[in-house]
Amino acid sequence: MAIKYGRPIELRDVSRRDSTAVPHALDLTVRPRRNRKAEWARRMVRENVLTTDDLIWPLFLIDGTNKREQVASMPGVDRLSVDQAVREAERAMKLTIPCIALFPYTDPSLRDEEGSEATNPNNLVCQAVRAIKKEFPEIGILCDVALDPFTSHGHDGLISDGKILNDETVAVLVRQALVQAEAGCDIIAPSDMMDGRVAAIREGLDRAGLLDVQIMAYAAKYASAFYGPFRDAIGSAKTLTGDKRTYQMDSANTDEALREVELDIAEGADMVMVKPGMPYLDVVRRVKDTFAMPTFAYQVSGEYAMIAAAANNGWLDGDRAMMESLLAFKRAGADGVLSYFAPKAAEKLRAQA
Numbered sequence: 001m002a003i004k005y006g007r008p009i010e011l012r013d014v015s016r017r018d019s020t021a022v023p024h025a026l027d028l029t030v031r032p033r034r035n036r037k038a039e040w041a042r043r044m045v046r047e048n049v050l051t052t053d054d055l056i057w058p059l060f061l062i063d064g065t066n067k068r069e070q071v072a073s074m075p076g077v078d079r080l081s082v083d084q085a086v087r088e089a090e091r092a093m094k095l096t097i098p099c100i101a102l103f104p105y106t107d108p109s110l111r112d113e114e115g116s117e118a119t120n121p122n123n124l125v126c127q128a129v130r131a132i133k134k135e136f137p138e139i140g141i142l143c144d145v146a147l148d149p150f151t152s153h154g155h156d157g158l159i160s161d162g163k164i165l166n167d168e169t170v171a172v173l174v175r176q177a178l179v180q181a182e183a184g185c186d187i188i189a190p191s192d193m194m195d196g197r198v199a200a201i202r203e204g205l206d207r208a209g210l211l212d213v214q215i216m217a218y219a220a221k222y223a224s225a226f227y228g229p230f231r232d233a234i235g236s237a238k239t240l241t242g243d244k245r246t247y248q249m250d251s252a253n254t255d256e257a258l259r260e261v262e263l264d265i266a267e268g269a270d271m272v273m274v275k276p277g278m279p280y281l282d283v284v285r286r287v288k289d290t291f292a293m294p295t296f297a298y299q300v301s302g303e304y305a306m307i308a309a310a311a312n313n314g315w316l317d318g319d320r321a322m323m324e325s326l327l328a329f330k331r332a333g334a335d336g337v338l339s340y341f342a343p344k345a346a347e348k349l350r351a352q353a
């Protein structure tokens with residue numbers, strides 16, 4: 001049996017039978033278990049570590065004050081009024097989570113065909129950005145750019161004759177990115193999957209003098225069943241007509257993911273993202289190996305819901321499954337993970353430290 005890695009093959013041919021002191025011992029020169037014999041030994045050979053620096057925490061916003069509303073399909077996750085979001089930002093900061101991400105639940109009365117609320121400089125997201133930045137300027141804020149929280153049809157772009165319009169949508173996304181950046185958002189994260197939006201947003205930001213605002217492109221975003229609970233959380237589940245397969249990627253493809261990522265980097269993305277997370281770890285690995293860019297993965301709502309629901313049923317150890325699932329992203333080469341587990345995981349990591 002040839003082994004590719006590790007010790008030289010010749011070592012394996014030396015018979016050690018005579019020197020075996022223990023009866024019934026197998027004649028094994030190599031015993032991988034030695035390096036696992038105690039916690040200190042395991043720590044010495046550990047290849048990947050998760051730290052709080054790896055976490056980005058997505059928060060859901062809702063209109064009102066002093067309000068917290070449970071998201072039924074995401075046990076442990078609430079929609080937060082702006083004042084409550086400020087409190088959670090403080091919690092994130094104390095837990096040394098570097099960045100939070102904001103997603104609005106938009107009242108149906110504010111939704112329309114064009115998603116006009118997206119470009120309102122006083123929308124819920126912009127209000128939250130301002131309020132958080134005022135109290136805690138040192139925490140990073142990421143804002144999603146896409147029209148789906150604001151459209152009556154729940155799609156990420158403008159529609160005409162049942163088709164999602166690319167170039168017309170990009171023009172609106174640039175305006176959405178600008179109102180968010182002007183409110184103080186640090187990272188613009190286009191999640192819409194329209195072609196050419198990264199270049200257009202970069203140009204818009206630069207023209208406005210917002211040279212330091214970063215772009216994290218949801219570069220390889222798949223049309224996935226795992227976004228279900230998120231659509232509940234932002235109120236798009238009921239309104240969404242059809243699916244997003246004309247803009248989000250086919251789950252069968254990985255070469256295509258590399259082409260998408262390459263384009264977004266060329267268009268000016270500072271960081272790239274693969275989404276969903278766990279079912280697409282192969283894509284994370286290929287993207288990281290190919291481009292050596294800051295690469296993020298989104299452990300999406302459905303992934304969170306699966307673990308949280310099973311844990312609530314006593315079917316698996318929730319904490320261990322959470323930590324194992326987060327470490328998997330590091331192993332796959334990700335520089336960080338957007339995860340609804342972020343505060344819980346950070347608490348655990350800090351308790352261990």
Ligand SMILES: NCc1[nH]cc(CCC(=O)O)c1CC(=O)O
Nearest residue numbers: 146148191226227230300301302
């Ligand atoms: N474009 C919006 C958006 N931004 C992030 C998610 C999903 C996040 C999650 O499921 O946690 C989605 C949903 C979608 O594309 O339908």
Ligand SMILES: [Mg+2]
Nearest residue numbers: 193194195260
């Ligand atoms: Mg693209």
